Amino acid sequence: MSGFEIAGIVLGVMPIVINALSAYQAGRGPLATLRKSRGLLDVLIHKLTIQQGDFYFDMLELLREARVPEILAETDPTLERCAEILQVVKTGDEVERYLGPQLFGSFLGMLRFYETYLKQITSKLSHIVRPRNAAKDDLAAVIRASRCPDSSLIFKGKLRFAMDRESLAALVNDLEAERHSLGRLVRRVKTKREWEASEPTRSSKTLTLAFSRVRESASSLYRAVCECWACDRHQLHTLMIRLEHRIPGREGQAARSSAVAFRLLFPVEGAVLQRIEIAARCSDPPTKKTAVRFQNNTPSVAVDGARLKVPSITVTEIPNVPYPTATRVRIRSICGVAREAQERQRVLSLELTSYTTLEAADKDDKSPHSYDKSISLADYLRDAASDADARMSPIEQTLLALNVVSSVLQLRPTMWCSEPWNSATIKFPVQAVGGARATLYTPYVEKTIEPTILGTQEGASPDLTTETAKSTMLELAILLLEILHHKSIAAWAARYDRGDPRTYQERMGAATRWLELSTSVLLPPHVKAVEECLVLCARSKLLWDDYFQRLYCENIIKPLQELVL
Numbered sequence: 001m002s003g004f005e006i007a008g009i010v011l012g013v014m015p016i017v018i019n020a021l022s023a024y025q026a027g028r029g030p031l032a033t034l035r036k037s038r039g040l041l042d043v044l045i046h047k048l049t050i051q052q053g054d055f056y057f058d059m060l061e062l063l064r065e066a067r068v069p070e071i072l073a074e075t076d077p078t079l080e081r082c083a084e085i086l087q088v089v090k091t092g093d094e095v096e097r098y099l100g101p102q103l104f105g106s107f108l109g110m111l112r113f114y115e116t117y118l119k120q121i122t123s124k125l126s127h128i129v130r131p132r133n134a135a136k137d138d139l140a141a142v143i144r145a146s147r148c149p150d151s152s153l154i155f156k157g158k159l160r161f162a163m164d165r166e167s168l169a170a171l172v173n174d175l176e177a178e179r180h181s182l183g184r185l186v187r188r189v190k191t192k193r194e195w196e197a198s199e200p201t202r203s204s205k206t207l208t209l210a211f212s213r214v215r216e217s218a219s220s221l222y223r224a225v226c227e228c229w230a231c232d233r234h235q236l237h238t239l240m241i242r243l244e245h246r247i248p249g250r251e252g253q254a255a256r257s258s259a260v261a262f263r264l265l266f267p268v269e270g271a272v273l274q275r276i277e278i279a280a281r282c283s284d285p286p287t288k289k290t291a292v293r294f295q296n297n298t299p300s301v302a303v304d305g306a307r308l309k310v311p312s313i314t315v316t317e318i319p320n321v322p323y324p325t326a327t328r329v330r331i332r333s334i335c336g337v338a339r340e341a342q343e344r345q346r347v348l349s350l351e352l353t354s355y356t357t358l359e360a361a362d363k364d365d366k367s368p369h370s371y372d373k374s375i376s377l378a379d380y381l382r383d384a385a386s387d388a389d390a391r392m393s394p395i396e397q398t399l400l401a402l403n404v405v406s407s408v409l410q411l412r413p414t415m416w417c418s419e420p421w422n423s424a425t426i427k428f429p430v431q432a433v434g435g436a437r438a439t440l441y442t443p444y445v446e447k448t449i450e451p452t453i454l455g456t457q458e459g460a461s462p463d464l465t466t467e468t469a470k471s472t473m474l475e476l477a478i479l480l481l482e483i484l485h486h487k488s489i490a491a492w493a494a495r496y497d498r499g500d501p502r503t504y505q506e507r508m509g510a511a512t513r514w515l516e517l518s519t520s521v522l523l524p525p526h527v528k529a530v531e532e533c534l535v536l537c538a539r540s541k542l543l544w545d546d547y548f549q550r551l552y553c554e555n556i557i558k559p560l561q562e563l564v565l
Contacts, residue, residue, distance in 0.1 A: 004092030004104075006111040007059055012083035013118055013139045014052040016146055020125045021045050040169055044121075056082060058186045063091070065190055066098035099189055110182045115139065117174055120167075200550030207247065207553045208546065214246060214410040217260040217280035217352070222415045224358045226451035231335040240265040240273065240374065240427060240444040241416050243407035245399075247561055259351075265371065265429065265444060266338040266348075273371040273429060274338045279361070280352040331358040345369050371429035374446075375439060377479075378423040381488045391486050395564060396441050398526070401483050402560040403443055405529065408476055409552055413464050413544065416447055420468075420475040423482055464544040470537045471504065477511050477533035481518065484526055489514070508537060525559035532556050 025041055056079050063071040063085065070085045071077060077085070085091055096104045119137035122128065126136070134141035200208075218241075229237060242263040260280040265273040331337055331350065337360060341348035347369045349361045384391045392400065404426065411417035419425075427444045430437050464472070478489050485492070490500045493510050501510040515530050522530075532555040536542060 003089075004095060004108065004111075005087040005089070006108070006115050008083045008086030008088075009139045009143065010111065010114050010118060011052075011055055011059060011079065011086060012143045013122065014048065014055070015079070016128065016142055017118060017121055017125070018045060018048050018052065020128050021048070021121075024125065044171070052079075054183060058183050059086060061190070062095060062098075062186050065193065066095045068094045098193075103185070103189060107182075107185060110185065113174075114182070117171060120171060200547075200554045204550045204553035204558065207557065208409075208549045210246065210248075211406070211410045211549070211553075214260050215414060218262070218411055218414045218416055221262060221278060221280055221352055222447075222449075224352050225334060225449055228331045228334050228358050229449055229451055231333055237335060237449050238267060238446050239276075239449060240267075240446045241411075243403045243411075243426075243443040243445065245402045245406035245557075245561070245565075246410065247402075247406065247557075247565060265374070266334070268339055268342050268370075271373050272342065273374060274342045274348060275369055275371070276334075276338065276341075276348045276350060278350045278352055278358070281354075329360045331360060334358070342370060368431060371431050371440075372437065373430050374427040374444065375430055376424050377426040377428065377443070377482070378488060380428060380439060381423060381482060381486060381491075384486045385491060390439070392441055397484055397486075398560055398563045400441055400443060401480050401526075401529070402557070402564060404479060404483070405476060405556050405560065407443075407445075408472065409549060409557070412472060416445065420472040421445060421479065422475050423479065423488060426479070466542045469542040469544050469548075470539075473533045473536045473542070474504065474508055474511065477515075477530050477537070478507060480526070480530045480533065481511060481514050484522055484530075485514075485518070508534075523563065525563050528559045529556045 021041065022045060025045070060071070060077065060082055063082070068085065068091050070088070070091070071082070074081060095107075099107055118139060122139060122142060123137040128142055129145045130136070130138065131141050131145050134145075225239065231237065242265075244263070262278045262280060264276040264278065266276055268274050338348055350358050351361045353359050380390075404421070408417065408421065425445050427446060429440050429442065429444065431440060432438075481492075482488055489507070489510055492514055493499060493501055496513075498510060498513075499506075501507040511530075512534060515527065515534065518530075519527055532551075536548075536551075542548070
């Protein structure tokens with residue numbers, strides 16, 4: 001017998017061997033067996049019984065990790081059923097794919113050692129029922145005989161176990177060592193797979209680079225907005241920036257487009273929110289480009305008596321054509337141009353053409369050009385609790401969650417996201433439709449523009465410490481739970497008499513418990529995204545560095561992305 005089906009043979013024959021040893025011990029009597037084996041037979045039966053359970057659970061874990069369909073269809077498979085599945089050829093193929101060729105070979109080697117030891121025991125138990133002409137150490141034949149309907153007895157003949165004391169002692173030690181080696185291998189492979197599953201892939205690294213470009217443009221946009229905030233009507237202004245996932249679609253849309261687009265809302269008189277669209281070209285193009293030309297019309301030269309033509313290389317600098325400016329005007333007061341766009345009932349189109357310069361661009365009109373007002377996510381959740389018709393669909397919930405988690409990575413730590421977001425800071429625009437008002441599930445965050453901070457922070461908030469990074473991730477986990485449940489954490493806590501969680505520890509405890517109670521309600525990708533946020537909070541040191549951002553993309557963004565994109 002060779003191959004992966006050995007595992008099924010080993011697991012299937014173990015109960016038979018244990019019963020045969022127990023029958024031998026009972027038939028000979030405790031004093032006789034004690035005198036012959038010096039207690040080693042008791043130890044062998046005890047250890048085989050323990051190892052039978054351990055082997056069963058190791059194989060069950062391996063089959064589940066390898067995603068073998070037959071085992072996944074069983075809620076609580078018995079030892080006999082697990083042994084049957086292990087002997088199917090297709091099961092071995094699934095496990096080999098999971099382990100890989102090298103580890104699968106090591107795994108089979110351990111199984112063969114285990115098979116050898118069990119053959120030694122079985123061959124010495126002459127009272128085990130076997131088919132005629134079957135070898136005494138044929139484990140598969142022993143299993144077949146035990147399942148034969150014509151066999152009324154498990155054992156026959158004189159109870160006999162012909163193994164000397166030294167061989168018995170060596171067998172006990174060897175069996176235990178091999179079982180531990182097998183168990184360690186299964187667990188190490190599982191740990192390796194879990195690590196690989198959480199490690200950033202190439203797509204996560206690409207997404208991290210794309211988000212860093214958005215972050216750079218967002219910082220420049222904030223600086224530019226501060227530079228054109230001259231206004232004789234208001235002391236303070238606010239802007240609302242839209243949260244978008246910005247993940248390229250499956251059709252291969254390039255993430256490296258010529259500009260990063262931002263969509264904003266500007267509150268004007270009467271609480272109307274004027275739409276603003278900005279194409280950010282933060283990096284000024286070089287004023288010159290280099291051209292290299294090869295020419296072959298040069299005079300020939302003599303080399304070792306032969307006449308050869310040597311091409312010349314000419315390098316010239318050609319001035320670049322600047323951005324067209326015929327339809328662009330540099331913005332001095334964004335408040336003024338927003339009011340003008342509102343009066344003309346047009347979307348305000350701007351371009352960020354340099355580090356701190358916003359210019360107006362004459363583009364086609366879009367509808368609607370403004371919204372009536374905004375509502376916070378907290379208010380929306382309160383209303384949705386009593387109005388089922390106002391709730392989002394599952395796809396809308398997941399897309400909202402994806403937009404929020406992606407935007408945290410894009411805008412943190414710029415001034416657009418200088419503090420952790422929560423349900424009070426996330427806003428939805430409200431639009432009049434006929435005689436009713438419709439809430440649009442396109443998230444925005446509102447930011448007060450403060451030009452005075454530019455001298456010290458240059459449009460970016462200070463570096464994130466471990467404490468602020470943990471607070472950001474905790475609030476993000478709570479936001480995800482609130483979005484996916486249509487319920488605020490305060491409402492959830494009130495239902496379970498936990499009070500209103502306010503401190504970090506209270507909110508961490510509430511979020512963890514809420515997630516535990518949600519595993520049977522939420523989809524696995526939802527659970528994974530929330531769980532990863534809380535796992536990051538548990539780290540002793542959390543750096544918002546490039547590696548963290550790649551992990552964030554892999555374990556928080558990608559699970560949600562796979563559901564909706």
